[in-house]
Amino acid sequence: MKEVTAVPGATGALVGSRTHSADGTVLQPISISEARIIRDQVLNAGGSATRSIYPGDDAPDTLHLGAFVDGQLAAVATICCESMPVTSNAGQWRLRGMATLKEFRRLGLGKRLAEACMAYAADHWGTLLWCSARVTTLRFYRGLSFQEQGESFQLPEYSDEVYILMRRALP
Numbered sequence: 001m002k003e004v005t006a007v008p009g010a011t012g013a014l015v016g017s018r019t020h021s022a023d024g025t026v027l028q029p030i031s032i033s034e035a036r037i038i039r040d041q042v043l044n045a046g047g048s049a050t051r052s053i054y055p056g057d058d059a060p061d062t063l064h065l066g067a068f069v070d071g072q073l074a075a076v077a078t079i080c081c082e083s084m085p086v087t088s089n090a091g092q093w094r095l096r097g098m099a100t101l102k103e104f105r106r107l108g109l110g111k112r113l114a115e116a117c118m119a120y121a122a123d124h125w126g127t128l129l130w131c132s133a134r135v136t137t138l139r140f141y142r143g144l145s146f147q148e149q150g151e152s153f154q155l156p157e158y159s160d161e162v163y164i165l166m167r168r169a170l171p
């Protein structure tokens, strides 16, 4: 597991360092390889492992976060600095690789990870957060104040899923 280090300049409660909650869940930065293990199981079941490697994964300001329950990595999320397609504005961050193992879903882990990623982006001069959301997870993202943008689309080289861009302003 990656050593826990505070992110310089971070002020958000969940950002960059290990955080515990009353139920014993621990949120902390993880390595790329830890994130990819969960991506492989949840987002890429049966697919080539290269599909779990995303551009920007190893950028210095990219953050991979994990939620640990009783010491087990149960959910992951990644936040990286990247403009939305067809835009070139600064301050745009992308939330991706959101994945919670089946047995740990609906426990609030995804929401907590996404909120921690938002805090990280806001702390790094982010003004907008976006993602390519599977339409099956619209309710999850709407609950985090994301709104759909444009038409749905598919990425046949990647999966059979239908996606839609979603965005929200950062405070």
Ligand SMILES: CC(C)(COP(=O)(O)OP(=O)(O)OC[C@H]1O[C@@H](n2cnc3c(N)ncnc32)[C@H](O)[C@@H]1OP(=O)(O)O)[C@@H](O)C(=O)NCCC(=O)NCCS
Pocket (backbone or CB within 6 Å): 042, 043, 075, 098, 099, 100, 101, 104, 105, 106, 107, 108, 109, 110, 111, 112, 132, 133, 134, 136, 137, 138, 139, 140, 141, 143
């Ligand atoms: C989407 C995903 C990451 C959500 O993770 P999670 O840890 O279960 O999410 P949470 O428990 O924090 O849920 C937060 C809220 O979203 C809702 N929600 C979560 N997943 C949902 C779903 N699939 N459909 C509808 N609502 C959902 C929850 O009910 C919860 O609402 P509440 O706060 O009112 O109870 C998880 O379901 C997952 O890994 N799915 C498969 C991979 C995937 O599709 N990832 C997203 C790629 S874009």
